[in-house]
Amino acid sequence: DTGVSQDPRHKITKRGQNVTFRCDPISEHNRLYWYRQTLGQGPEFLTYFQNEAQLEKSRLLSDRFSAERPKGSFSTLEIQRTEQGDSAMYLCASSSGQGWEEQYFGPGTRLTVT
């Protein structure tokens, strides 16, 4: 049984660089979510997909952020021209999309922008 996986687990980058994170959801799950969590806060929603369709994006998702889920399986989250304020834990979650079911989270990618 494989859960949600994320890669890389840690990323250190210099301000202005682009970074890309990958999320592999639980295989039979058709919903995939991205959240961002900063120190001392709960996760904040960024965007989510139903299969390959991106159904909702948060106001937090500036135009420097883009997410894709091209074949309805894994997803990527890219941040262009990173800023120090982008330093956070980026969490991916998936769910089966049936009613009020729990979301299963991955271990997260911790981004540090120097």
Added chain:
Amino acid sequence: AQKITQTQPGMFVQEKEAVTLDCTYDTSDPSYGLFWYKQPSSGEMIFLIYQGSYDQQNATEGRYSLNFQKARKSANLVISASQLGDSAMYFCAIPADGGSQGNLIFGKGTKLSVKP
């Protein structure tokens, strides 16, 4: 808009005792779900328990139970017989639109420390 309030930034409990973590919420949706997650220092969010607003009985999952008071918009998590491994951050969450479609709104969390 949905809102979750967790008023206890930190809590201490003696090992083997019970502890209650508070959560109040604000929603205008007639039906909704409430979720609790645990986040150990490793960072992964672990689902603990869920309660639907129309569920007649409080949810229980092993040592976890929900004290759900709909009229007060309160969904407190009770952990019985605390263990050292229960030391973690605990988050209460509600779906953003009250339905099943999308993301969860999380509170700021409560840091639970279990003392031996």
